[in-house]
Amino acid sequence: MVRRxxxxxxxxxxxxxxxxxxxxxxxxxxxxxxxPIKTNWGLVRKAPSAAHWFGTDxxxxxxxxxVLYGARASLYAGVVSVVIAFAIGVPIGIISGFAxxxxxxxxxxxxxxxxxxxxxxLAIALAAFLGPSLxxxxxxxxxxxxxxFARLARGxxxxxxxxxxxxxxxxxxxxxxxxxxxxxFANALPPLLVQSTLxxxxxxxxxxxxxxxxxxxxxxxxxxxxxLNSARSSLxxxxxxxxxxxxxxxxxxxxxxxxxxxxxxxxxxxx
Amino acid sequence: MIGFLxxxxxxxxxTLLIISVIVFCLQQLLPGDPALVIGGGEATPAMxxxxxxxYGFNDPLIVQYWHWITSVMHGDFGVSYRTREEIGPMLAAKxxxxxxxxxxxxxxxxxxxIPAGILAAIWRGRGWDHVVTITALSGISIPNFWLGIxxxxxxxVNLGWLPASGYVSPFVDPWAxxxxxxxxxxxxxxxLAAAMMRHTRSAMLTVMSQDYVRTxxxxxxxxxxxxxxxxxxxxxxxxxxxATLQFGTLLAGAVLTEQIFSIPGIGxxxxxxxxxxxxxxxxxxxxxxxxAFVLMSLLADVLYxxxxxxxxxxxx
Numbered sequence: 001m002v003r004r005x006x007x008x009x010x011x012x013x014x015x016x017x018x019x020x021x022x023x024x025x026x027x028x029x030x031x032x033x034x035x036p037i038k039t040n041w042g043l044v045r046k047a048p049s050a051a052h053w054f055g056t057d058x059x060x061x062x063x064x065x066x067v068l069y070g071a072r073a074s075l076y077a078g079v080v081s082v083v084i085a086f087a088i089g090v091p092i093g094i095i096s097g098f099a100x101x102x103x104x105x106x107x108x109x110x111x112x113x114x115x116x117x118x119x120x121x122l123a124i125a126l127a128a129f130l131g132p133s134l135x136x137x138x139x140x141x142x143x144x145x146x147x148x149f150a151r152l153a154r155g156x157x158x159x160x161x162x163x164x165x166x167x168x169x170x171x172x173x174x175x176x177x178x179x180x181x182x183x184x185f186a187n188a189l190p191p192l193l194v195q196s197t198l199x200x201x202x203x204x205x206x207x208x209x210x211x212x213x214x215x216x217x218x219x220x221x222x223x224x225x226x227x228l229n230s231a232r233s234s235l236x237x238x239x240x241x242x243x244x245x246x247x248x249x250x251x252x253x254x255x256x257x258x259x260x261x262x263x264x265x266x267x268x269x270x271x
Numbered sequence: 272m273i274g275f276l277x278x279x280x281x282x283x284x285x286t287l288l289i290i291s292v293i294v295f296c297l298q299q300l301l302p303g304d305p306a307l308v309i310g311g312g313e314a315t316p317a318m319x320x321x322x323x324x325x326y327g328f329n330d331p332l333i334v335q336y337w338h339w340i341t342s343v344m345h346g347d348f349g350v351s352y353r354t355r356e357e358i359g360p361m362l363a364a365k366x367x368x369x370x371x372x373x374x375x376x377x378x379x380x381x382x383x384x385i386p387a388g389i390l391a392a393i394w395r396g397r398g399w400d401h402v403v404t405i406t407a408l409s410g411i412s413i414p415n416f417w418l419g420i421x422x423x424x425x426x427x428v429n430l431g432w433l434p435a436s437g438y439v440s441p442f443v444d445p446w447a448x449x450x451x452x453x454x455x456x457x458x459x460x461x462x463l464a465a466a467m468m469r470h471t472r473s474a475m476l477t478v479m480s481q482d483y484v485r486t487x488x489x490x491x492x493x494x495x496x497x498x499x500x501x502x503x504x505x506x507x508x509x510x511x512x513x514a515t516l517q518f519g520t521l522l523a524g525a526v527l528t529e530q531i532f533s534i535p536g537i538g539x540x541x542x543x544x545x546x547x548x549x550x551x552x553x554x555x556x557x558x559x560x561x562x563a564f565v566l567m568s569l570l571a572d573v574l575y576x577x578x579x580x581x582x583x584x585x586x587x
Contacts, residue, residue, distance in 0.1 A: 110289055116565050125553050253413075
């Protein structure tokens, strides 16, 4: 599987982009040339220069430093949202698929209802009712993404639970909880990890969207979405304020999408 | 056909009911006293009592749900606490605007996505296929609100060709309307076109490896007839399904696109409602968007049935 993955140049490129942004997020305080929240009224909306490579914003803050720090909010939100979605969706899907019967029918109707509400509308509604903050944005995105994991986990469970080794485990008297965790969850994990990678890409865009609308990371902390929001009012005067955070979102999301596609192909060469 | 429709409707009804319960429960997420959240910090105890009475917050949850769902079924989504306007008519006024944007975006998605996907499948593994695959992946990865900002920067701020924001109805001034809808439709349509390209390519590749396509070629049929008549007509079922579901999502309002271009549709309404603490309007839009998606799924099933002769002949 590793060989199939490394042979896929697009997937390796995706992994390299993701790794780069993870490193940037970790070492942001060391490599940022300026304090990302320190305002400087003498440097308002300055074009890119040798001192400020990406220019400055409407409060004289260094855009490069804010883009570097913004990687923290975006990756953190992307990963935590997907962890929340995974933690809610996967147990629901596996138990529902394993139990079958009325429980499965009822649970899947609820999952379908969640899936019917457009993802961003549900995330906005949840974030609006919970209140604007990065934590609540992550909860909103996580809850909105959970049904996708529930559906996938259930589908995998339905395939795995009829396998002979599950029959064997049952006949040997292995407890259902052990079958669920050690046999079904372990075997359903690869496709769920692929989905997680792709879901991080969606979650990063969703976090940027919520921050853009003022429902995510709150000022003055840096976030790519909120940087784009403040750039809107200065578009004619300082286009660099909008260009760089957008490129950062695009590259990160592209990286996760390429990585997810590559993992998918490596795990399922027939696809 | 009627039996099939009834069967699908029976599945859609409980889904719609569960959506209504989810949407109703959103209100329970409000931190603290919902009356205080709606009334704001400046509300007096008398005003808070009036809000509780008006919205039925003193009733048990199940009673509150019953009152809410029966009102919604009568088209009554409540009254805006700030402006005292009825939410139902406000929502109705936004629907044609969002519908116009959705149709324009869908048009862009179809005219780019389907031909590009067909060509990528025909030239699999060659230059054009790589171009389409990379473009599609980039289209999915670009945040559409950033694409919108970049287009405003280029076409409105720098070139001055198109208006940066605003909406004109096609019934008022068709030319101005076309200019106002072009950028938002491209922004929204390109993201959909990317998904459409991938889907069309994959559907065409599946069909083109079938025996009947090989037979058509062996009979000496011209290549374009093989592609369009034998392959594409059989690949259209998953494409129709995707297009219908995409349209269902679009009807929910392209929240960010409408916000960036100041288009007074459903998407902008929900954002404005969030910031004005009009939680009933947020609930109304969420419910409507879920219902629109369920209805479009139903339509997708019907179209799937209609476009698939095998399924039709089995039922007839």
